[in-house]
Amino acid sequence: MQPTSSMNEEFLKKWQMGLQIFHPSIDNTSVHERKKAIKLSADVAMASLRKGTTCWSRALIEKTATEDNFLVRQMLSGIKAEALINKKLPKRTVCHRKIVRRSKKILRRKSKSASEEAAAKAKRLVKRRTQGLRNVVPGGELMSNDVLLLQETLDYIVSLQTQVNVMRSIVDAAEAEIER
């Protein structure tokens, strides 16, 4: 599972489109505003590669839309922008930690063997790390299904690698141009 060259090309095209939308005002803005536009258009470009088929990409588009609704709509106007922005995401799962902790305490009292304790400890650690993953994957907190979370994570990582690779090439090339 690697970023493909077609993914790279598609990302670049979409990112350039986003930058073009922002371009008219590019000379009158602060470095900070410009950086934000560069990053937001890169995120929308990355998310739109998935054409709404993954949870993380829909969540990312929604999140970006709250920061720059106009940019997102412009960039997605070819691909059913409305549908993607207003798409209903699954309900947030509320994890009643106190109740889970209490019932786990009761269960714990019953299993006394060392190996059982070790296994239980390992399971708790995995649970904690899985929750950590939910915090870094867009829309992760909406994925109660662990299997789905892992699948989305893999796809998200490949997409991030595409984003980083293309952006790095462009920035390196641009900096080399300046240093000539």
Place this chain on the structure above:
Amino acid sequence: MSNRRSRQSSSAPRISDDQMIDLVTKLRQILPEIGQRRRSDKVSASKVLQETCNYIRNLNREVDNLSERLSQLLESVDEDSPEAAVIRSLLM
């Protein structure tokens, strides 16, 4: 798919051992450090998940840095210079 050892709750299935092994394999191909380790099956699930989180955070940080560098670059380039034209052609 065998779920012999993992208990299945109604709304949130636990990751079964088979699924975790499958994930470890896939992640190993993607993550830089884990791929180097030769002790194949002994890499714990929690370690894989932790490395994954760190890797994602690093990638996001790099995107942020690259955006900053690019923004600075555009700031420093004189609008009418040939460099600006080249850069513009890269970006648009």
